[in-house]
Amino acid sequence: MTEDTTLSAAVQGDSQAFSELYERYVGRIFNYIYYRTGSAVDAEDLTARVFYRAMGHIQRFKDMGVPFSAWLYRIAHNLVANWHRDNSRRREMPLEEHTQLPVRGEHPEQRLVRTQEVEGLLRVLRKLSPERQQLIILKFVEHLPNAEIAVIMGRSEGAIKSLYHRTLLSLREELEKREE
The missing domain is CATH 1.10.1740.10 (RNA polymerase sigma factor, region 2, helix turn helix motif)
Structure with a gap:
């Protein structure tokens, strides 16, 4: 069907x-x-x-x-x-959400570096406004086209493109600050 x-x-x-x-x-x-x-x-x-x-x-x-x-x-x-x-603002975080099984063959130091990178990126993403978080999720996790994202977010496709551009610039700035 x-x-x-x-x-x-x-x-x-x-x-x-x-x-x-x-x-x-x-x-x-x-x-x-x-x-x-x-x-x-x-x-x-x-x-x-x-x-x-x-x-x-x-x-x-x-x-x-x-x-x-x-x-x-x-x-x-x-x-x-x-x-x-x-x-x-105070959230409970169940322990099982922080337990990661090691990737087969991955050295503990590599896993630590990978985990720290992911946690750092998530911290930066969580600093974004809810609207920008939503855009990033729909674009990179769900792989939706701008037209569908525009419908979901109640904005024009041009506004989504502009927001996307500004969001990426903001993310780049935050990530560069973290590297310094």
Whole structure:
């Protein structure tokens, strides 16, 4: 079944069709939320809420040239924004999120350097505004085109290109400061 056919069936109330859409998008939505929250537990919870909300409102989805995925990302964006607003600055970090299995054959010093580089990059990314974090996730993690990112973020494609350029410059400056 094509995505359009599956989506039409889901809008008509076909639970099997919605299940197919869920399977198609659950990983992408989870990844997006995980990168925005930094917590696998919260990402699982929020991902479930995205699809619960989508299932409850799918009859209202109107295909006006906007991809179904953009609609899901918009729901996810709103839930993540609420999550950030509702949570205090102090976050609990489960121990299992910091436990890394070594890469086979990797020397402990190499693993330490790699871990420090990743943690440094994540610290720099977390300093970005939520809007810029969202852009980086959609562009580099989800590999979405600018046109779809524009729909998800509610901006023009030109505004996305400009924001992308400014974000990369800002990241470069921050990373250069860290190297000094």
